[in-house]
Amino acid sequence: MSTDALCDAPLTEVVASLGRRAVSARELVDAYLDRIERQAGLKAFITVTASHARRQAAAADRRLVRRDSAPLLGAPLAIKDLFMTRGVRTTGGSRILRDFIPRRDAAAVSRLRNAGAITLGKLNLHEFAYGVTNGNPFFGIARNPHDPSRIPGGSSGGSAIAVVAGLCAASIGSDTGGSIRIPAALCGCVGLKPTYGAVPLDGVIPLGWSLDHAGPIARTVSDAALLYAVLTGQPPKPVRRPRGLRIGVLSDRLLRPVERGVAAATERALERLQGAGARLREVALPELSMSVAAQLATLRAEASALHRTWLRSRPRDYGRDVRLRLQLGALAPASDYVLAQRARERLRAGLRRAFEQVDVLALPTTPVTAPLVGERKAPWPSEPVDGALVRLTSPFNLTGAPALSLPCGLAGRLPVGLQLVAPWGAEDLLLGAGRLLEDASK
């Protein structure tokens, strides 16, 4: 395989090629940097750390010659610009932090580095991760690699673009209402939002304390599993496909409306899972009806509390959409937040009940495929695009249950993501279920 072709290979293959010295880390880094330059119009990166990456590659190559072993030794990754990186500016996609150079790495970044990963740079995102379109007013509107007139989704849009366009071997992102899973679905790759708290958030610029998660964005389920193991400080292990998997198909009102092409791709994916031995069962989760309001009240309050000082001292330094969201949160009464927490408890209880009947839940990740840049409304009345994009992902930020988005087909020319949700702490099962679909789709 040529070095350029390796840019599109799964992380596990990249690591294996490096291990048997079929390619050097330096060759790989150069190939990715070349791709990054050629694909600059996608606006995936905010900062490219070329010389730093080459230095890391030289060190990795020395270790590879010595037959050192580490799970990600020499693998070139890229990092959402919400994670602090020592000596490399960390903007959060904002004007406010445009010149912020941290003195330390985020804990998640440290774990990647300790596992031997090379970092190519920092990836574009919706300002402060507070939005899902990735129309960043300061660092450029990120573009979907399948169709640059469309959004990649966000807030980890740069992370998904970089994976799909072959600008890095894999990436990491954060997810407060769907920010890993939405861009993974709209761009056509795998995104894992682990159980709340599983991946450390130390050194990640927060958005909503009780909703923030960090996790991998990758080309395959096995790649996501490898990164998940490293990010959680566990030894990597093979992904095992579960036998006799019981899949709950949600039938609630929250799931409607969904674009016809998305519904059809979801249906076909469920049939493939059934063909692979899974058993499908319809499951009701009526508490989902409260999730939109609960997510909104929780996030508005938590984000506005975090941004309290800047919102008052330098409101004009925010992009307009983010400023308005923060202002609304600053005006909302505390009783809304309390109501939202009660709703969350109900939702968690409902989800626990559902998992007494099935092993995982399956639903579309987003009800729409990638909208056009600047599109404000969903293709049906009274739902804004950003509301539609988080409608099916945010319930699992509220509950903290792990959720995986993986490609399940196309609607027209655009990717569709299937979302699988597992009980808290059951990432192995979740990744295994994802692998089942991935294999059945080959």
Next chain:
Amino acid sequence: MTEREALAGAARAADLRLGARDLEALTGAWRRYRELMAALAEELAEDLPPG
């Protein structure tokens, strides 16, 4: 007092500086937010005994 005036007053009290365009956009967003929260409060109302 209109909804917009009430919101402008609340913003001043919260020490937020709102331009006319922001106030306009916020008024619409606020209305939708209040509707959602009213529906949520209604769903959770069964927690209380009937008054």
